[in-house]
Amino acid sequence: MTADPVSAVFAALADPTRRAILARLAAGEATVNELAEPFPISVQAISKHLGVLERAGLIVRTREAQWRRCRLDPTPLRTLAEWVDQYRRLWDERYDTTITQPSDREITMTRTFDAPRELVFAAHTQAEHLRHWWGRGNPLDTEIDFREGGRYRHVEHAPDGSAYAFRGEFREIVVPERVVQTFEFEGMPGHVAVETLVFTEHDGRTVVTTTTSFDTTQDRDGMVESGMAQGVAESYAALDRHLATLR
Structure with missing residues (x-):
């Protein structure tokens, strides 16, 4: 992850394709090819999106034999939720x-x-x-x-x-x-x-x-x-x- 994790997560979530990938991974691990299936873009383009998500700490990529699998890591989302929550409480209170x-x-x-x-x-x-x-x-x-x-x-x-x-x-x-x-x-x-x-x-x-x-x-x-x-x-x-x- 970058030195500013909140900014990295916001940037990663800004793209609808990356949000859809996270939604898919919330249901379980998947390979790059499986993640690419619903989208009208190349596997290479999906790999670039996965790189952004990985640098933000939102996914983890592992290798099993010849397959590379991806899984969701919700930790940065919890950090983001805590950051948003402090302003939600401020708004609610004031x-x-x-x-x-x-x-x-x-x-x-x-x-x-x-x-x-x-x-x-x-x-x-x-x-x-x-x-x-x-x-x-x-x-x-x-x-x-x-x-x-x-x-x-x-x-x-x-x-x-x-x-x-x-x-x-x-x-x-x-x-x-x-x-x-x-x-x-x-x-x-x-x-x-x-x-x-x-x-x-x-x-x-x-x-x-x-x-x-x-x-x-x-x-x-x-x-x-x-x-x-x-x-x-x-x-x-x-x-x-x-x-x-x-x-």
């Missing part, structure tokens, strides 16, 4: 929004932000921050009276010229830990949900857990089918960008 349905009238969303709790709480409760991210990063008109019994109204202006208005009332505020508020899309008046936002800090990063309770299962399902997941992802991505400018 950027992915987890969305679950704990009951037939609830949706829970969990997201981690790379910022302290006080800042993330402010970004959720102050107009000067909300206008940068709440409407998926689109222009946002916002009015907010942040106190128990106070109200808010956000109007998102989409690129196609459409405007979407949302409103609600703050029922409970515990700075910087918790907010309970109502949520209503003005395009569907009367369908009022209750959102509970909990802010928890771990090692300088903040986990925001939002549980939304609906009056009916139909209301919950309508929210899911409306494209909520994409909208949340776009808004939280905009919040990530905004928080980065404040650190």
